[in-house]
Amino acid sequence: MSGAANPVMNIDPSLEDQDKLAEFEQRIADGVLIEPGDWMPDAYRIGMLKMAEHHANSEIIGALPEGEWITRAPSLRRKLALTAKVQDEVGHGQMLYRVSQDLGKPREEMLRDLITGKTKYHNCFNYPAPTWADIAMIQWLIDGAAIMNQKTLADGAFGPYVRTMHRINMEEAFHFKSGEDMVLTLMSGTKKQKAMTQEAFDRWWGPSIMFFGPHDKPNCEQLPPMKWRMKTESNDSLRQRFLNRFAPAALDLGLLIHVCEKDEEGMVTSKKVDEACVPDDTTGNWGVTDPDWDEFFRVIRGNGPCNAHRVALRRFSYEQGAWVRRAIASGTSSLPPAA
Amino acid sequence: MSKIREQGFTFADELPPATDSVVGHYVVYTQKKEGAPHRYAGWLNAPDIDMATQYACEHYGQDESCVNIWLHDRSRMHETPVSDTPLPGEDAPDDPGATAWTVFTQKRRGDIHVEQGQVQLGDEKTALSAAVARFGQGMTQVRIVPRDSMASTEVDRVIWRTHDQGYRLAKGYSKSVRAKWDAFRKTEDIEEYRKDDIENHF
Numbered sequence: 001m002s003g004a005a006n007p008v009m010n011i012d013p014s015l016e017d018q019d020k021l022a023e024f025e026q027r028i029a030d031g032v033l034i035e036p037g038d039w040m041p042d043a044y045r046i047g048m049l050k051m052a053e054h055h056a057n058s059e060i061i062g063a064l065p066e067g068e069w070i071t072r073a074p075s076l077r078r079k080l081a082l083t084a085k086v087q088d089e090v091g092h093g094q095m096l097y098r099v100s101q102d103l104g105k106p107r108e109e110m111l112r113d114l115i116t117g118k119t120k121y122h123n124c125f126n127y128p129a130p131t132w133a134d135i136a137m138i139q140w141l142i143d144g145a146a147i148m149n150q151k152t153l154a155d156g157a158f159g160p161y162v163r164t165m166h167r168i169n170m171e172e173a174f175h176f177k178s179g180e181d182m183v184l185t186l187m188s189g190t191k192k193q194k195a196m197t198q199e200a201f202d203r204w205w206g207p208s209i210m211f212f213g214p215h216d217k218p219n220c221e222q223l224p225p226m227k228w229r230m231k232t233e234s235n236d237s238l239r240q241r242f243l244n245r246f247a248p249a250a251l252d253l254g255l256l257i258h259v260c261e262k263d264e265e266g267m268v269t270s271k272k273v274d275e276a277c278v279p280d281d282t283t284g285n286w287g288v289t290d291p292d293w294d295e296f297f298r299v300i301r302g303n304g305p306c307n308a309h310r311v312a313l314r315r316f317s318y319e320q321g322a323w324v325r326r327a328i329a330s331g332t333s334s335l336p337p338a339a
Numbered sequence: 340m341s342k343i344r345e346q347g348f349t350f351a352d353e354l355p356p357a358t359d360s361v362v363g364h365y366v367v368y369t370q371k372k373e374g375a376p377h378r379y380a381g382w383l384n385a386p387d388i389d390m391a392t393q394y395a396c397e398h399y400g401q402d403e404s405c406v407n408i409w410l411h412d413r414s415r416m417h418e419t420p421v422s423d424t425p426l427p428g429e430d431a432p433d434d435p436g437a438t439a440w441t442v443f444t445q446k447r448r449g450d451i452h453v454e455q456g457q458v459q460l461g462d463e464k465t466a467l468s469a470a471v472a473r474f475g476q477g478m479t480q481v482r483i484v485p486r487d488s489m490a491s492t493e494v495d496r497v498i499w500r501t502h503d504q505g506y507r508l509a510k511g512y513s514k515s516v517r518a519k520w521d522a523f524r525k526t527e528d529i530e531e532y533r534k535d536d537i538e539n540h541f
């Protein structure tokens with residue numbers, strides 16, 4: 001899974017060299033891509049760094065819930081596919097950490113900031129994946145949402161990030177297709193499989209709607225993230241496209257779209273059919289009940305069902321890997337232990 | 340779930356010491372078919388070029404089928420600034436005794452760098468200038484890397500495994516996904532939904 005998301009950014013361009021800034025903005029408006037050697041406003045460099053770092057964090061944390069399912073995959077082919085998928089996600093993380101390093105932050109600092117809670121990752125990875133159908137839903141809905149987002153990010157203006165997005169999207173296409181295949185298989189299966197899939201769908205539909213981030217400010221197109229083509233489509237517009245694609249597909253599969261209440265563990269406690277989830281007569285756009293944005297911000301602040309577990313597992317891996325880094329640092333990695 | 344993951348975690352009070360300074364930065368190119376140019380695939384961090392080669396095979400070599408991988412330390416490459424106007428370059432005859440440089444070019448901003456050929460000249464300045472003159476027309480950037488600083492996977496090494504790896508490619512699922520959708524949906528709805536796929540990967 002993965003998600004470039006929209007970390008909260010307060011960018012203040014008033015401190016920049018105004019002539020150079022004007023020239024920079026004109027180049028962006030003309031569709032020119034920015035390469036690392038070009039002049040760029042400090043705020044742009046910092047904004048891109050935050051975005052790439054947040055994205056990188058999301059890739060490696062996102063691999064954790066799925067990684068836990070590798071040993072329990074239902075067939076050898078699914079196990080191979082899931083292993084490859086998890087490997088891809090960690091690879092995405094490594095590529096995006098490289099983009100971030102070139103924007104000025106050492107890799108080690110980023111890894112440490114992640115496990116000490118100084119930096120964040122995508123909210124959707126703080127929800128539980130208790131069944132195999134959750135893995136199917138993550139790959140269908142979350143990777144599906146990530147593709148829609150990352151396709152627009154590949155139209156952005158920062159060369160190294162754009163190149164990375166193209167590479168990543170090739171692999172996201174596989175994640176999504178394999179997820180689609182799993183959901184279709186489950187929904188073509190037994191009553192029990194269908195019920196399990198519905199329950200997983202109920203857990204993941206809400207986080208998918210929130211995936212694209214909160215509603216945009218009315219002038220979002222004039223604000224730096226979009227004006228500077230760090231992102232190229234608004235949260236709400238992406239969310240609408242997601243809904244138009246996935247709501248009818250889910251219904252055709254025989255799934256019901258619910259508004260759910262959840263407990264602290266992220267498990268559904270009550271649900272009712274989302275009456276708002278129908279196409280608009282004139283625009284054809286699908287509606288949805290606005291998600292609970294208080295929950296969104298609560299989870300960002302670290303109080304979601306799995307925040308502590310995910311960060312702890314990452315920290316555990318970091319500490320367990322310390323001897324490898326030490327061995328490398330001492331330059332003895334290729335020597336046998338002393339007699 | 341494995342036992343270790345079920346239990347609670349206990350941690351040291353402090354994080355282990357940071358080790359960033361020992362990690363080098365390598366640039367990776369992959370060759371899809373024999374005779375095809377090497378194309379920029381990505382980059383990675385590794386302690387040395389041997390380990391970087393291993394990583395590159397596992398990471399970039401498993402993304403899509405490829406027959407060879409090149410990589411080099413980033414500090415060994417020389418580049419022109421990315422340009423919006425034709426690059427200036429002066430050619431000079433190759434000197435068979437001099438350093439061989441592999442030439443990569445970028446066609447447009449944001450593009451990946453692709454192998455173009457080789458120049459053989461003593462110092463990086465004349466080599467870069469000659470590379471621009473020979474390969475830089477219509478390009479935004481030219482990059483040269485001394486051939487002897489580049490690592491390559493050994494000849495005949497199988498990078499992309501030869502058993503069926505359809506499970507790790509989107510196109511490995513296209514047929515079965517389509518057949519399953521057909522049981523659920525009308526053709527036009529499937530077509531509409533598929534518009535958001537990344538077409539060239541299926």
Ligand SMILES: [Fe+2]
Nearest residue numbers: 001002143175
């Ligand atoms: Fe993914």
Ligand SMILES: [Fe+2]
Nearest residue numbers: 001002089092
């Ligand atoms: Fe990813």
